[in-house]
Amino acid sequence: MYVNPRSPIKREYHDHFGDARRLRQPLKNREGGVPGGDPVTLQEIVAQCMRDSATWFPDKAFDLAFQTLSLCGEAGELANKVKKVERGSDPANDLFPGIVEEAIDTFIYLMDVFAILGVDPEEAYHAKRATNFRRFEPDPTTVGSGRPGVSGSVSGSPGEG
Numbered sequence: 772m773y774v775n776p777r778s779p780i781k782r783e784y785h786d787h788f789g790d791a792r793r794l795r796q797p798l799k800n801r802e803g804g805v806p807g808g809d810p811v812t813l814q815e816i817v818a819q820c821m822r823d824s825a826t827w828f829p830d831k832a833f834d835l836a837f838q839t840l841s842l843c844g845e846a847g848e849l850a851n852k853v854k855k856v857e858r859g860s861d862p863a864n865d866l867f868p869g870i871v872e873e874a875i876d877t878f879i880y881l882m883d884v885f886a887i888l889g890v891d892p893e894e895a896y897h898a899k900r901a902t903n904f905r906r907f908e909p910d911p912t913t914v915g916s917g918r919p920g921v922s923g924s925v926s927g928s929p930g931e932g
């Protein structure tokens with residue numbers, strides 16, 4: 772994905788997440804007074820998201836079409852906020868909390884999709900990353916030779932294809 776180096780979102784990203792140490796110790800649910808334990812694996816988060824969904828929206832929780840549409844809706848809300856910053860309509864600082872909220876809304880629906888599919892996203896991630904590695908990782912024998920170091924197209928993103 773191309774990221775404009777002058778983008779306020781990019782600067783915000785760096786300001787807020789540039790220090791990855793902050794991500795090593797996430798707040799625990801109990802610290803926020805929310806019941807349900809502190810999942811430590813994605814599979815546990817998948818189960819927790821689906822439990823919440825089944826409790827709060829029992830008629831729709833296991834509906835793949837509904838969850839997928841909801842995922843796309845939240846991704847659209849995320850994109851709309853980023854668009855407003857990119858357009859210059861709103862300061863990045865003002866929209867940053869909302870951008871994070873829409874990103875996590877998207878994440879929650881994605882976890883529900885994995886629950887319905889019965890797939891462990893960690894396993895699926897590692898399998899896909901291995902595919903991407905073979906596809907995109909520069910070939911050390913060709914790095915610096917001026918030739919593309921990957922087989923096939925060098926454009927696009929790891930999620931394509």
Ligand SMILES: [Mg+2]
Binds near residue numbers: 848
């Ligand atoms: Mg939302």
